[in-house]
Amino acid sequence: MPSGVGGTGMPIQTLDDLAVQGTTLGVRIDINSPLTESGDLADDARLRAHVDTLSELLERGGKVAILAHQGRPGSDDFASLSPHAERLDELLSYPVSHCDATFSGDARMAVENLRESEAVVLENTRFYSEEYMEFPAEEAAETHLVDRLVPELDAYVNDAFAAAHRSQPSLVGFPTRLPGYVGRVMENELDVLGDIDATPRPRVYVVGGAKVSDSIAVAKNVLERDLADHVLTAGVVGNVFLFADGADLGDASADFIHDQGYWDYIDDAADLLEAYSDKIHLPKDAAVERDGERAEITRGDFPPKEDEGAMDIGDATITAYSKILRNAGTVILNGPAGVFEDDTFADGTRELYTEAVNAEYSIVGGGDTAAAIRKFGLSGFDHVSTGGGACLRMLTGDPLPAVEALSR
Numbered sequence: 001m002p003s004g005v006g007g008t009g010m011p012i013q014t015l016d017d018l019a020v021q022g023t024t025l026g027v028r029i030d031i032n033s034p035l036t037e038s039g040d041l042a043d044d045a046r047l048r049a050h051v052d053t054l055s056e057l058l059e060r061g062g063k064v065a066i067l068a069h070q071g072r073p074g075s076d077d078f079a080s081l082s083p084h085a086e087r088l089d090e091l092l093s094y095p096v097s098h099c100d101a102t103f104s105g106d107a108r109m110a111v112e113n114l115r116e117s118e119a120v121v122l123e124n125t126r127f128y129s130e131e132y133m134e135f136p137a138e139e140a141a142e143t144h145l146v147d148r149l150v151p152e153l154d155a156y157v158n159d160a161f162a163a164a165h166r167s168q169p170s171l172v173g174f175p176t177r178l179p180g181y182v183g184r185v186m187e188n189e190l191d192v193l194g195d196i197d198a199t200p201r202p203r204v205y206v207v208g209g210a211k212v213s214d215s216i217a218v219a220k221n222v223l224e225r226d227l228a229d230h231v232l233t234a235g236v237v238g239n240v241f242l243f244a245d246g247a248d249l250g251d252a253s254a255d256f257i258h259d260q261g262y263w264d265y266i267d268d269a270a271d272l273l274e275a276y277s278d279k280i281h282l283p284k285d286a287a288v289e290r291d292g293e294r295a296e297i298t299r300g301d302f303p304p305k306e307d308e309g310a311m312d313i314g315d316a317t318i319t320a321y322s323k324i325l326r327n328a329g330t331v332i333l334n335g336p337a338g339v340f341e342d343d344t345f346a347d348g349t350r351e352l353y354t355e356a357v358n359a360e361y362s363i364v365g366g367g368d369t370a371a372a373i374r375k376f377g378l379s380g381f382d383h384v385s386t387g388g389g390a391c392l393r394m395l396t397g398d399p400l401p402a403v404e405a406l407s408r
């Protein structure tokens, strides 16, 4: 019988159920990472998170074909996985190569040529157009990527918890055609995040960062299910809610939101504010760049000057949010409060994250969120999830497509 995985209630097979020796495995991991301007890895936390799973499979004699994505089409971090393969080769005690194809003849040959205890990182799955579309698992199983690779594989392992909320071919298509298993990262995340109702109240969600559509969906869900006592908004998400509340953050912030494709979500944010104004908290001020320095503007003085974008929350917001966090039973946090990569706009993220550690129970998640935690040298969170949107979705009780595909 497959080993159960806590919290999901669904019988899912783990690596304890997999006979690895000599098998060729398609292993989906999530090593989507911040990159430097020159395209190198700016942070390798997500690669290190998968070392246990990959080491175990290689130590047990597996032939490992790694599938992963980096960035999104059109984003600055949409790049080859070559640096990721180089770093994994350094982190693992086994040979890791890179193939600059994903499912072509060269890629299939690279998989066929694998020897036991060797791995190859296939090229960024999102270089292939169908991968950035979402399908039901049965349709994903018929996409070119899945169809061409299945004959080369004996089994599929999904360790990509951070992308488990995406119903994309490499994440949901294989288990309908191959025996599927969860990796150790996925297994641990599902066990820890399985039952949010067991965490203490008051429960505070902090939704920051730049993935507005994910964050609004989560906020809607946790409010409708009465899982949240407070939802603190920050980052680009907070800016969208401010516009939704009638505040004028100025043209620079409006243009940024338009450019990111999130302007249409303002109506959704307005609907949430109308229904849950007592639980949703908006920034009270913003930090902008003026004459090369950080300048803070309270909401009463909006809009900032035309070229000044809201890049962080200000002190008044930090004070108000910190008071709520200080009295929280559980804090669930995803996304930075500002452009923390620039020290000028790191205050909000640093201060809120520092306060979140002191909650009775704290869960944080997200690639940049984890990078910020390391930047500020913070520790003491009860769980640092590799996933941001996926972590939040899991905590709302929403199904994760990649997990559902494995529990067929």
Ligand SMILES: Nc1ncnc2c1ncn2[C@@H]1O[C@H](COP(=O)(O)OP(=O)(O)OP(=O)(O)O)[C@@H](O)[C@H]1O
Residues within 6 Å of the ligand: 208, 209, 210, 211, 234, 235, 236, 239, 310, 311, 312, 334, 335, 336, 337, 338, 339, 340, 341, 365, 366, 367, 368, 369, 370, 386, 387, 388, 389, 390
């Ligand atoms: N006010 C802001 N204006 C522009 N960008 C912002 C602002 N606040 C935060 N950001 C950007 O948000 C990005 C991170 O957002 P994101 O939602 O990707 O967080 P995350 O932790 O990576 O979550 P996930 O893992 O779900 O992607 C950072 O690169 C940061 O610079």
Ligand SMILES: O=C(O)[C@H](O)COP(=O)(O)O
Residues within 6 Å of the ligand: 030, 032, 071, 072, 162, 163, 166, 211, 366, 367, 387, 388, 389, 390
């Ligand atoms: O970084 C993440 O949250 C995951 O890798 C998913 O990436 P995506 O939001 O571009 O699908």
